[in-house]
């Protein structure tokens with residue numbers, strides 16, 4: 118039983134401390150972060166970083182807002198990455214045996230044709246499309262998929278081809294073994310959906326947790342791109358929003374959204390608007406509007422501005438894939454370009470791994486984010502004046518990095534405060 122040194126903090130500061138430790142290279146990624154019944158979390162620490170953390174009072178003041186932080190020894194639990202490594206090894210062994218019983222010799226090409234990452238939804242594992250491409254696998258026949266599922270510790274197996282370019286961003290997922298109904302529990306919220314009909318982005322977990330930490334009591338929130346409720350549900354279940362208007366035009370996602378609202382017992386505080394959000398017949402009611410669409414939610418900016426309360430204003434949470442791969446003078450135009458096929462397909466990969474190791478952006482990236490945020494703030498102030506009347510001030514409250522989407526392209530969220538003058 119291996120014990121590892123860990124930082125113990127109240128759960129509400131877990132994310133902030135994780136980011137802090139990660140930025141110092143002190144978070145031990147071999148082990149998982151553990152939640153405890155006393156409301157604390159423990160974050161495993163790289164032993165050689167312990168001397169740097171000697172002075173816990175600094176961390177306590179600057180990150181945990183005065184709450185107690187202590188170093189404890191905790192029984193180690195392997196991280197998802199370590200578990201994945203172990204699964205990969207088991208899979209190689211099982212496939213070697215199976216191929217040799219079909220007279221095929223194992224080689225390095227076969228090894229590199231195995232999935233490098235996958236998504237897990239309970240007993241269903243989703244692999245990417247760039248694996249099992251060699252003809253040798255055909256020798257095994259459909260038994261191959263039971264071996265792969267078993268090797269990866271699952272009962273069902275699916276393969277994501279890409280996120281389609283239709284307006285619903287439906288994933289092109291094919292089932293290789295078993296049925297496609299999925300249950301996913303995240304931060305005590307239960308989501309059910311059909312994996313072949315609705316998308317579920319693992320990479321947005323940090324944003325879901327951030328929303329869950331907001332205090333939205335008494336607020337009316339509009340979620341313009343609700344999907345199956347990825348953000349709508351944290352607003353209702355954890356942030357305590359008084360009411361959420363959830364807009365979605367994909368009938369399959371709407372069906373799953375309504376079911377998820379019921380499963381989490383929050384249907385009475387949510388109105389689902391099925392259809393194109395640009396035609397939403399509402400205005401002047403929202404304290405917050407969530408615009409969770411990438412690569413860009415720009416088409417939703419006018420409706421979002423119309424929805425904000427005219428007496429007090431409110432906050433827009435604007436998602437965007439921002440590219441720093443072009444000269445910064447051209448960032449705005451580039452930022453709104455749709456992602457290439459390759460980038461869309463990459464969304465199917467295991468973003469748990471990416472989000473744990475995600476670079477927080479280089480200096481150039483951050484400059485591009487700032488330029489885009491400033492352009493957006495100016496544009497929204499103009500839209501507010503045109504659509505809601507009077508003069509408005511927009512203020513960049515925060516820029517949140519959600520995930521690295523592709524080289525030089527980052528998914529970010531701008532929190533834009535909009536105030537009528």
Ligand SMILES: C[S@@+](CC[C@H](N)C(=O)[O-])C[C@H]1O[C@@H](n2cnc3c(N)ncnc32)[C@H](O)[C@@H]1O
Nearest residue numbers: 285318342344347365366367370392393394409
């Ligand atoms: C990428 S999903 C985002 C879901 C969730 N916000 C997230 O980030 O995980 C975008 C959702 O917005 C929906 N959508 C896109 N454009 C829309 C529009 N104009 N009106 C209503 N729904 C729309 C799509 O059908 C899809 O379910």
